[in-house]
Amino acid sequence: MRYSFCDSDRGPLLIAIDQDGLRHVEFMQGERPVMPQADWQQDDQALAPYLAQFTAYFAGKLQQFDLPMAAKGTPFQQAVWRALCDIPYGETVSYLEIAQAISNPKAVRAVGAANGRNPLSIIVPCHRVIGRSGDLTGYAGGIPIKRWLLALEQAGSAFRLTP
Numbered sequence: 001m002r003y004s005f006c007d008s009d010r011g012p013l014l015i016a017i018d019q020d021g022l023r024h025v026e027f028m029q030g031e032r033p034v035m036p037q038a039d040w041q042q043d044d045q046a047l048a049p050y051l052a053q054f055t056a057y058f059a060g061k062l063q064q065f066d067l068p069m070a071a072k073g074t075p076f077q078q079a080v081w082r083a084l085c086d087i088p089y090g091e092t093v094s095y096l097e098i099a100q101a102i103s104n105p106k107a108v109r110a111v112g113a114a115n116g117r118n119p120l121s122i123i124v125p126c127h128r129v130i131g132r133s134g135d136l137t138g139y140a141g142g143i144p145i146k147r148w149l150l151a152l153e154q155a156g157s158a159f160r161l162t163p
Helices: 048-058 075-084 095-101 108-116 143-157
Strands: 002-006 013-018 021-027
Touching: 002 048, 013 048, 075 095, 075 108, 095 108
Parallel strands: none
Antiparallel strands: 002 013, 013 021
């Protein structure tokens, strides 16, 4: 596994890849940060294209990532994560809406659990999922980071170009 860090206004973001693509994107200031393991190698050069996209995202200049994703998870988690990727930039949906999107409307709690296990923060936009009442609910990076990401995207979506 190779890794690097990207600076953000909310602290460093760990980005880790292997031969298949992205494995981890995690805020180091979050509630459950992933730390580089002893056998991981810091490789800023190999991760430069990844860092460039995150830097552009944090600057409000990138709304859609184009990076190979290789998150490991159960088939259910993978289905949830694919549904998360369909949430438009600058918008939010509820856990129930994600459960409905994967044709399992009774799996709201399981969707929440899968959302919480998402190893690719920001790219798989779990921060765009909120409670049915509109409340900001759990986020591995912490609610302040979730609030910041949503504000960043909502400001950026005001400048979205239409085709």
